[in-house]
Amino acid sequence: LEDDEMETSDIQIFYKEESECQNLSQNSCPSSEVSHIYTPVKPRNYQLELALPAKEGKNTIICAPTGCGKTFVSLLICEHHLKKFPQGQKGKVVFFAVQLPVYEQQKSVFSNYFERLGYKVAGVSGATSENVSVKQIVENNDIIILTPQILVNSLKNGTIPSLSVFTLMIFDECHNTGKHHPYNMIMFNYLDQKLGGSSDPLPQVIGLTASVGIGDAKSTAEAVEYICRLCASLDTSVIATVKDNLEELEEIVYKPQKFFRKVESRTTDRFKCIISQLMRETESLAKSIFDEIEGISQIRNREFGTQKYEQWIVTVQKACTVFQLPDKDEESRICKALFLYTSHLRKYNDALIINEHARMKDALDYLKDFFTNVRAAGFDEIEQDLTRRFEEKLQKLESVSMDPSNENPKLKDLCFILQEEYHLNPESRTILFVKTRALVDALKKWIEENSELSFLKPGILTGRGKTNQNTGMTLPAQKCALDAFRTNGDKKILIATSVADEGIDIAECNLVILYEYVGNVIKMIQTRGRGRARGSKCFLLTSNAVVIEKEKINIYKEKMMNDSISMLQTWNEAVFKEKVLQIQIQEKVIRDSQGKVEPVPDKENKKLLCRKCKAFACYTVDIRVVEECHYTVVGDAFRKCFVSKLHPKPKSFGYFEKRAKIFCARPNCSHDWGIHVKYKIFEIPVIKIESFVVEDIATGAQKLYAKWKDFHFEKIPFDAKEMPK
Numbered sequence: 001l002e003d004d005e006m007e008t009s010d011i012q013i014f015y016k017e018e019s020e021c022q023n024l025s026q027n028s029c030p031s032s033e034v035s036h037i038y039t040p041v042k043p044r045n046y047q048l049e050l051a052l053p054a055k056e057g058k059n060t061i062i063c064a065p066t067g068c069g070k071t072f073v074s075l076l077i078c079e080h081h082l083k084k085f086p087q088g089q090k091g092k093v094v095f096f097a098v099q100l101p102v103y104e105q106q107k108s109v110f111s112n113y114f115e116r117l118g119y120k121v122a123g124v125s126g127a128t129s130e131n132v133s134v135k136q137i138v139e140n141n142d143i144i145i146l147t148p149q150i151l152v153n154s155l156k157n158g159t160i161p162s163l164s165v166f167t168l169m170i171f172d173e174c175h176n177t178g179k180h181h182p183y184n185m186i187m188f189n190y191l192d193q194k195l196g197g198s199s200d201p202l203p204q205v206i207g208l209t210a211s212v213g214i215g216d217a218k219s220t221a222e223a224v225e226y227i228c229r230l231c232a233s234l235d236t237s238v239i240a241t242v243k244d245n246l247e248e249l250e251e252i253v254y255k256p257q258k259f260f261r262k263v264e265s266r267t268t269d270r271f272k273c274i275i276s277q278l279m280r281e282t283e284s285l286a287k288s289i290f291d292e293i294e295g296i297s298q299i300r301n302r303e304f305g306t307q308k309y310e311q312w313i314v315t316v317q318k319a320c321t322v323f324q325l326p327d328k329d330e331e332s333r334i335c336k337a338l339f340l341y342t343s344h345l346r347k348y349n350d351a352l353i354i355n356e357h358a359r360m361k362d363a364l365d366y367l368k369d370f371f372t373n374v375r376a377a378g379f380d381e382i383e384q385d386l387t388r389r390f391e392e393k394l395q396k397l398e399s400v401s402m403d404p405s406n407e408n409p410k411l412k413d414l415c416f417i418l419q420e421e422y423h424l425n426p427e428s429r430t431i432l433f434v435k436t437r438a439l440v441d442a443l444k445k446w447i448e449e450n451s452e453l454s455f456l457k458p459g460i461l462t463g464r465g466k467t468n469q470n471t472g473m474t475l476p477a478q479k480c481a482l483d484a485f486r487t488n489g490d491k492k493i494l495i496a497t498s499v500a501d502e503g504i505d506i507a508e509c510n511l512v513i514l515y516e517y518v519g520n521v522i523k524m525i526q527t528r529g530r531g532r533a534r535g536s537k538c539f540l541l542t543s544n545a546v547v548i549e550k551e552k553i554n555i556y557k558e559k560m561m562n563d564s565i566s567m568l569q570t571w572n573e574a575v576f577k578e579k580v581l582q583i584q585i586q587e588k589v590i591r592d593s594q595g596k597v598e599p600v601p602d603k604e605n606k607k608l609l610c611r612k613c614k615a616f617a618c619y620t621v622d623i624r625v626v627e628e629c630h631y632t633v634v635g636d637a638f639r640k641c642f643v644s645k646l647h648p649k650p651k652s653f654g655y656f657e658k659r660a661k662i663f664c665a666r667p668n669c670s671h672d673w674g675i676h677v678k679y680k681i682f683e684i685p686v687i688k689i690e691s692f693v694v695e696d697i698a699t700g701a702q703k704l705y706a707k708w709k710d711f712h713f714e715k716i717p718f719d720a721k722e723m724p725k
């Protein structure tokens with residue numbers, strides 16, 4: 001159920017997250033956020049303090065709380081940097097933003113601020129990169145705002161030969177510089193140039209963050225080491241924090257009071273009993289057709305209604321799709337049956353999680369929706385049987401969920417907190433964070449249907465990724481939700497998933513409620529940054545003592561981080577630089593020894609089979625790659641293998657026009673295979689590899705891939721000449 005675990009699906013084939021911002025410029029919902037932050041104002045003393053080492057030309061990480069105006073600090077640094085060049089020389093600044101809303105925001109901030117000073121500002125993001133020459137944009141402008149992947153690509157393909165074209169690089173949310181993040185890819189290039197003895201000048205490097213993080217450090221010594229490694233990645237010589245103007249800072253950024261509330265779960269849960277019984281039955285049905293099911297996964301001691309069960313079922317489902325028998329009809333029958341049993345088990349598990357944190361009614365509605373959809377699709381014997389078993393219990397489930405004595409005590413506590421806070425301050429503005437998207441919907445309904453709370457008029461905000469059941473919000477939809485919360489005083493509460501807590505600027509709110517929600521230390525600091533107004537409070541509400549324990553550990557980690565930074569700031573700068581250099585040399589040796597081995601494509605022709613019913617779909621030799629990331633199949637044979645249905649949400653993107661969804665043509669299967677699009681003048685199917693099983697023709701071995709990029713076969717580019725006239 002976690003957002004990050006359930007990416008992929010057809011939207012990703014087409015609308016890479018970065019591309020969505022195309023819609024943004026034509027955003028029907030006017031955004032109000034730009035103007036209020038950026039009329040040039042007098043810098044505060046602590047902002048001048050933070051900017052100082054960078055103005056002296058030092059590579060700096062600026063670490064200061066969310067909401068203190070780090071963007072303004074970067075404007076000061078940038079302005080000073082561009083003005084310091086003598087006549088005849090020019091500086092060039094690049095500012096990186098990881099997330100699209102931040103990219104958009106920074107682009108307009110920098111334009112507003114610098115264009116009046118006569119500097120040229122431009123930006124390139126994933127959405128605009130295809131239609132512009134990055135090289136020319138970099139050549140013709142003084143300040144360039146980029147999503148980092150653009151620069152990684154341009155360095156790789158040689159459009160930008162070296163980082164020496166820039167004189168200053170600014171990394172927003174620079175704590176991301178690690179592992180294979182594009183920030184680190186850029187810095188690898190920088191460090192290769194630095195350590196490789198090139199005489200070309202390197203740009204000054206500035207990082208901005210609210211929290212450098214400490215990884216898994218268990219002691220201050222380990223935390224110091226972790227921070228040194230981050231500094232090495234960014235070639236940092238100074239960490240700037242506010243020291244001399246702390247009082248002034250604390251007036252601007254108020255830390256909300258934090259409260260922990262341990263609540264009890266239901267003592268008896270009849271809903272859980274009934275669903276667990278259904279799950280046991282479904283599990284034994286699955287076992288009756290395939291008794292080795294227990295041996296598939298390493299996961300032991302699974303319990304219904306947990307994330308662990310979710311992981312178990314996903315593993316089993318994957319393994320079942322590559323299960324093979326000599327009799328292919330028999331194989332198809334068994335694979336399909338297992339697919340259906342595991343899908344049902346997964347839904348039941350979801351429902352138990354909803355039941356745990358919200359109302360029984362919400363969990364039951366979720367299941368009823370699912371069974372309505374099952375009825376509307378293939379509805380074969382197995383599905384009929386499973387539906388009958390559910391319907392036999394339906395009456396009982398209905399009456400259990402209507403029984404007031406089964407109310408969720410956690411919700412009572414949440415209701416109590418909300419009522420009390422709104423009694424104290426009727427103008428309160430609340431953000432309620434929850435773990436999953438299904439819970440966002442459930443809690444919204446609960447508030448709306450609760451006569452004591454319905455005055456809150458809840459809004460919702462979820463991520464742009466797509467999960468297994470719900471399509472995410474688009475960027476314009478996110479902006480609309482945020483604008484409504486900002487400007488409409490009636491909407492007093494915003495229910496959000498974790499994705500909302502980084503990068504998107506949420507208007508001042510004075511009440512943050514974390515509902516069964518826990519994150520790492522970076523997340524915590526940023527969440528806290530949302531409660532800016534004075535007198536703001538943050539509640540952590542959970543039935544799990546471990547969650548409270550974790551949050552206390554996070555607070556301890558934050559202290560360890562602050563202590564470590566203070567310690568590092570007392571080091572002699574030359575000693576620190578030497579330490580950083582040693583780490584950089586070590587890391588480069590490791591990097592170079594690993595090499596960059598491109599995977600060799602396997603030229604052997606392979607079969608693609610429907611992942612659900614195992615019917616033959618096509619051969620890999622018939623697959624063509626369109627615009628480097630979309631996969632179509634040529635030839636008439638394939639057209640008979642699928643059926644298409646008009647897409648509920650047709651969309652255009654670039655040369656593509658999404659028109660229909662395509663499904664396995666076998667009766668009673670109808671597995672989702674991808675979409676049908678108009679590409680230039682051609683009508684072509686676009687398939688997603690996660691819908692298929694790949695079978696080696698010679699050996700019969702089967703493999704699963706979630707993403708095309710992991711499947712290394714000979715990829716032939718799409719050629720219009722091949723297409724029938």
Ligand SMILES: [Zn+2]
Nearest residue numbers: 610613664669
């Ligand atoms: Zn099929």
